[in-house]
Amino acid sequence: MTQEDYSAVKDLLKSPKSIVIVPHKNPDGDALGSTLALQHYLNALNHNAVVIAPNDYPDFLKWLPNESEILKYDSQEEACNSLIQDAQLIFTLDFNALNRAGDMESVLAASSATKIMIDHHQQPDDYALYTYSDVAMSSTCEMVYHFINNLGDKSLIDKNIATCLYTGIMTDTGSFRFPSTTSDTLRVAAFLMDCGANHAEIHNQIFDTNSYDRMQLLGQALSNLKVISESRTAYISLSQEELNTYNFKKGDTEGFVNYALSLNDIVFAAIFIEDKQQDIIKISLRSKGTFSVNEFARAHFEGGGHTNAAGGKSETDLKSTIDKFISILPSYNKALNDD
Ligand code: 5GP
Numbered sequence: 504m505t506q507e508d509y510s511a512v513k514d515l516l517k518s519p520k521s522i523v524i525v526p527h528k529n530p531d532g533d534a535l536g537s538t539l540a541l542q543h544y545l546n547a548l549n550h551n552a553v554v555i556a557p558n559d560y561p562d563f564l565k566w567l568p569n570e571s572e573i574l575k576y577d578s579q580e581e582a583c584n585s586l587i588q589d590a591q592l593i594f595t596l597d598f599n600a601l602n603r604a605g606d607m608e609s610v611l612a613a614s615s616a617t618k619i620m621i622d623h624h625q626q627p628d629d630y631a632l633y634t635y636s637d638v639a640m641s642s643t644c645e646m647v648y649h650f651i652n653n654l655g656d657k658s659l660i661d662k663n664i665a666t667c668l669y670t671g672i673m674t675d676t677g678s679f680r681f682p683s684t685t686s687d688t689l690r691v692a693a694f695l696m697d698c699g700a701n702h703a704e705i706h707n708q709i710f711d712t713n714s715y716d717r718m719q720l721l722g723q724a725l726s727n728l729k730v731i732s733e734s735r736t737a738y739i740s741l742s743q744e745e746l747n748t749y750n751f752k753k754g755d756t757e758g759f760v761n762y763a764l765s766l767n768d769i770v771f772a773a774i775f776i777e778d779k780q781q782d783i784i785k786i787s788l789r790s791k792g793t794f795s796v797n798e799f800a801r802a803h804f805e806g807g808g809h810t811n812a813a814g815g816k817s818e819t820d821l822k823s824t825i826d827k828f829i830s831i832l833p834s835y836n837k838a839l840n841d842d
């Protein structure tokens with residue numbers, strides 16, 4: 504966003520507006536942290552802002568300030584549609600293509616509201632009037648901090664906003680360890696602590712609330728781990744039957760793919776998770792170094808994301824999906840062995 508864009512947005516925000524804020528489908532810590540923080544901020548400016556999530560999210564996010572007010576499109580479609588139709592402004596956060604909003608795609612596309620995108624994924628679409636896209640940013644939460652700061656309202660960042668923003672920065676940076684973490688990221692996190700974000704409590708809420716079933720499912724995932732050393736690749740699969748055995752709940756497989764990536768000399772990791780309800784295989788991809796899983800997901804699995812973290816899906820069965828993955832890999836051997 505240019506300086507003129509910020510002035511225009513500031514003008515838009517001068518009088519109270521009906522505002523809808525949307526995170527991506529299957530929202531994660533960054534998507535929910537950024538949308539809730541923006542909602543707190545806009546409501547502090549006397550707007551009527553609501554967060555509408557395309558669908559539900561894991562229990563370990565169900566403590567964020569104002570989380571209980573989030574509307575879920577898949578279970579409250581009528582109420583959500585009327586809010587979207589009446590909205591003067593729509594913010595889309597932590598995604599950059601309307602199909603990432605799931606079933607909300609068509610109603611968002613049809614809305615005449617002014618759209619503002621804040622996002623850090625690669626290759627943004629052009630649906631918003633104002634696009635704040637920066638692929639170098641650790642997280643959308645870090646961007647929402649800059650957005651508020653650039654509007655001259657840093658002093659409005661209170662404990663609730665700081666808690667939401669710190670959560671998303673922490674989750675998207677893998678607790679500040681991924682290369683996307685910059686010294687600026689740490690300065691923003693430090694500022695958020697000064698505003699009241701309790702780093703130990705937030706970490707505890709997200710990472711130390713495991714169920715016994717989830718730990719057993721992790722054990723299953725690790726025993727399914729396979730290595731293809733000539734491609735410096737490791738992958739995990741989980742069938743619906745295995746998920747059922749351990750009473751799978753949304754979010755239980757979050758972070759499993761990182762165990763595959765943590766193997767010595769592995770630069771590319773994948774997890775394939777069967778979802779019989781949606782009849783798809785959900786795929787998460789991670790890499791180290793320059794190998795772009797965003798490009799890989801776009802080319803082969805209808806997905807996208809960042810250079811080192813992306814996702815996608817397959818509409819064939821688990822075995823065929825993994826067979827396809829294994830058959831594609833050799834054409835990337837050079838890139839995977841170059842790093
Ligand atoms: P995860 O593997 O944790 O679900 O997602 C990793 C990254 O890829 C996140 O930034 C997420 O937003 C993005 N992502 C996950 N699934 C998809 C997908 O199906 N399509 C696109 N475009 N991005 C995805």
Ligand code: MN
Binds near residue numbers: 533597641642675
């Ligand atoms: Mn993000």
